[in-house]
Amino acid sequence: MHFSENKPIYLQITDYFYDQILTKKWGDGDNIPSVREVAVLMEVNPNTALRAFHELQNNGIVSNKRGVGYFVTADAYDKVLDLKKKEFFDIKLPSLFKYMKLLHISMEELEALYYSDSD
């Protein structure tokens, strides 16, 4: 498993969960791998995997049923969508705009490219 140094490992694990949910590989209410299984899958310290689960729990994406394991919550998809949209507008878009400015790329140029592609 290869991790980027630009983000804490536990947040890269939560991103993996978000991807699974956004691509509907994991549906709302689904049973998901255990902390240990995730640690093995990701080749990380079990405490790091646990921290990722805590983060997901705090964000209401997964819940723990004692003795049964972790589940995707009933409204996880909508929550992940909100979370990731916010991240897109707050972090990804500003840095994209900054780069566009540097390269003198106008919104019109982008629009033309986008519409010609989607037609």
Added chain:
Amino acid sequence: MLSINDLSFSYKSSTPLIQNLDLNVKAGGIYGLLGLNGAGKSTLLNIISGMLFPKKGTCSLHGNLTKTRSIETLRELYILPEQFDLPKITGDTYTNIHSPLYPRFDRKVMNEILKVFEVDPSKQLNSQSFGQRKKFLIAFSIATNSSLLLFDEPTNGLDIPSKSQFRRIVASLELQNRAILISTHQVRDLGSMIDHMIVLKDGKIVFNRSMDEIEMKLAFQTIDQDSPKNYLYGEETLGGIQAILPSYEEKSQEGIDLELLFNSIILKTEKMNDHFNGVSS
């Protein structure tokens, strides 16, 4: 679990390699022991395992001095040296001879790991490659269920898939009642596995912190050459300065660059520790 107090050690008449060293290791953690070549990492592991004796100070495991090499102590620790010789016997024979020392030895675990590593225990040990022999000992060490595992450069000599398998095996371990101390230069191999970073320099432990604390108190960023930001440590690279900045936030947005952190601790030992101890410079 492991307690080292005021430990000093020197090889014949030379200047002390280890001087007044203190270290405590608790169950539940995977500790990375880092240090420059010749800093004394392997020597320290040999003292902990009872193979070398302290000149001064004590080293005890569960309250028993390891230098006495009592059975109670020997069966609770296992050391995997970087280099080793194995006798001209099969893996199965080796296991039959050595496993009775360990009361919680788990043959099933051993066989599972050997299978993952594709090591055949019915073959002669000394006729196999270094990597295969090392994997055999890794399997044995984990099967001992000893409370302290000492790994000296465990990924050296392992092929690329085996390194990945090694990480998976370590990630699957129940750590509640045991600790793993890994001496390594290969922070890229093992960085994701350790939860504590220990640095040995000038005969002492100069840094011993959890990754959580490091993540909370330091920020790793690439900054512009002409940026006025006050950083604790920086290295010039093509894209700017790779810098370690002080952080006071609960939640870090960046990961930890272990190589950069290691260099900063070796070169700016006091400055880095002052930051962690809350001393403003």
